[in-house]
Amino acid sequence: MIRVGIVGGSGYTGGELLRLLLGHPEVEVTQATSESNIGKFYYQVHPHLRGRTQGRFIGRDALQECDVLILAQPHGEAQKNIHRYAALAQKIVDLSADFRLQDAATYREAYGHDHAAPEWLGKFVYGLPELYREQLRGANYASGVGCNATASNLALWALVKAGMVTPNQPIIVDAKVGSSEAGREPTDSSHHPARSGIVRPFALTGHRHEYEVRQTLANCGDFDVRLSITSVELIRGVSAAVHLTLQPGMADKDFWGPYRAAWNGQPFVRVVHEKSGLHRHPEPKLLAGTNYADVGWEYDPHSGRTVLLCAIDNLGKGAAGSAVQSMNLMCGFEETAGLTFGGIYP
Amino acid sequence: MSAPSCPECGAEILIPANAMAHELLPCPDCGTELEIISLNPVTLDRAPEVEEDWGE
Numbered sequence: 073m074i075r076v077g078i079v080g081g082s083g084y085t086g087g088e089l090l091r092l093l094l095g096h097p098e099v100e101v102t103q104a105t106s107e108s109n110i111g112k113f114y115y116q117v118h119p120h121l122r123g124r125t126q127g128r129f130i131g132r133d134a135l136q137e138c139d140v141l142i143l144a145q146p147h148g149e150a151q152k153n154i155h156r157y158a159a160l161a162q163k164i165v166d167l168s169a170d171f172r173l174q175d176a177a178t179y180r181e182a183y184g185h186d187h188a189a190p191e192w193l194g195k196f197v198y199g200l201p202e203l204y205r206e207q208l209r210g211a212n213y214a215s216g217v218g219c220n221a222t223a224s225n226l227a228l229w230a231l232v233k234a235g236m237v238t239p240n241q242p243i244i245v246d247a248k249v250g251s252s253e254a255g256r257e258p259t260d261s262s263h264h265p266a267r268s269g270i271v272r273p274f275a276l277t278g279h280r281h282e283y284e285v286r287q288t289l290a291n292c293g294d295f296d297v298r299l300s301i302t303s304v305e306l307i308r309g310v311s312a313a314v315h316l317t318l319q320p321g322m323a324d325k326d327f328w329g330p331y332r333a334a335w336n337g338q339p340f341v342r343v344v345h346e347k348s349g350l351h352r353h354p355e356p357k358l359l360a361g362t363n364y365a366d367v368g369w370e371y372d373p374h375s376g377r378t379v380l381l382c383a384i385d386n387l388g389k390g391a392a393g394s395a396v397q398s399m400n401l402m403c404g405f406e407e408t409a410g411l412t413f414g415g416i417y418p
Numbered sequence: 419m420s421a422p423s424c425p426e427c428g429a430e431i432l433i434p435a436n437a438m439a440h441e442l443l444p445c446p447d448c449g450t451e452l453e454i455i456s457l458n459p460v461t462l463d464r465a466p467e468v469e470e471d472w473g474e
Contacts, residue, residue, distance in 0.1 A: 328427040328447070346449035347426060348467065 074403060075102040075138040077161065080145035081129060082106035083256045085167055087118035088392035089142055094124050096396070096410030098403070101125070105132050135160055140399055143167060144392075146255075151188040163402050165395045167216030171196035172284050182283040199398040200225060201407065202338055202365075203288060208401040219390025220247050220299055221281035223312035225288045226341060226365045226389075227382035232292045234330035236318060239293035244315045245285075247299060250306030250356070253386050268305070275301040309356025310390060312382045320376035327369055335367065339408050340389065340397070344368045344381075354383035361385060363393030363411040422460045426450040433460055 081104030106129040115122040141161040151170040176190035197207045199214040224245045279299035335341045345368040346352040354366035368381045421430045429447035451465040
């Protein structure tokens with residue numbers, strides 16, 4: 073068993089990390105911090121954890137040494153304190169956006185300010201195991217992933233890897249997202265009368281996750297990926313539809329080959345492209361609480377117009393699930409350990 | 419002899435030992451309903467579909 077600490081345990085991703093790690097066969101959660109809930113049992117903040125642990129939140133100042141620290145704080149916190157955290161644990165997974173981008177200039181462009189610890193950017197592996205598995209094995213530092221970036225990357229990856237997507241075209245990701253993406257802190261926009269029932273476009277251009285997607289796909293070309301995000305009546309979930317144009321005249325078999333090449337053998341990516349029934353395409357509803365990403369496509373052979381699809385749970389594959397999967401690889405555990413929940417239906 | 423493949427997506431289709439001609443079976447990858455047209459040699463084709471609006 074390894075000792076794992078969570079910094080920032082009271083948010084939604086912190087709660088998801090606790091839920092996953094309390095069921096992990098190789099992990100003992102030895103500490104979790106919450107500055108606003110010091111002394112409270114975990115289940116008093118995350119009620120679904122009642123009966124699973126008697127752990128209580130501590131303050132950051134009380135953190136002890138452990139084997140792995142998982143940071144689930146607001147963006148900007150990890151980069152300010154990374155030296156201290158690195159002195160407490162040999163391995164760190166940071167779920168925030170602080171160490172996702174490899175280049176300080178790109179970080180400044182994306183986030184509008186200088187990085188507080190630019191010398192650390194190159195030490196972190198981007199924590200998307202489906203694309204960085206070998207780099208994550210045995211690594212000491214991994215970033216988290218942006219949830220919308222993850223849905224975009226996984227939607228695009230099979231065909232980008234196969235060389236079927238020409239770089240010189242606009243690639244538009246239309247992502248429908250749930251309310252938990254906005255985090256635990258209530259705001260005017262998340263107030264129930266204002267949020268319930270909405271289809272609210274809120275980031276149609278200039279989303280920061282675009283930088284993560286371009287960085288991830290950069291080895292295959294310079295892809296002009298643009299995100300448009302719309303909040304919908306979901307709590308958990310991202311449904312990404314990536315619009316682009318391929319050569320006309322292809323058949324479904326021309327897609328199945330690259331999808332099989334990319335995803336066969338990957339434990340958490342499933343190809344969903346059914347010819348009949350209700351669930352022909354990926355749907356986030358089926359993925360709540362899981363670490364799965366479902367991917368698929370729709371293609372018009374007359375025009376070449378193509379829509380690549382990916383659905384995930386933003387708190388699962390889009391955050392805590394990928395973080396635990398990365399930790400498993402970093403620590404030499406079975407990659408699927410603690411992540412085998414298969415979802416519920418209906 | 420190689421296993422027959424789905425005419426829709428190319429997936430390998432395992433034919434049950436006691437299969438009969440004109441039996442229907444779904445492709446495990448794309449879900450297409452397939453019909454065993456003949457057994458010797460095994461020939462598969464897409465089964466006729468009833469058009470549906472799949473809930474919309």
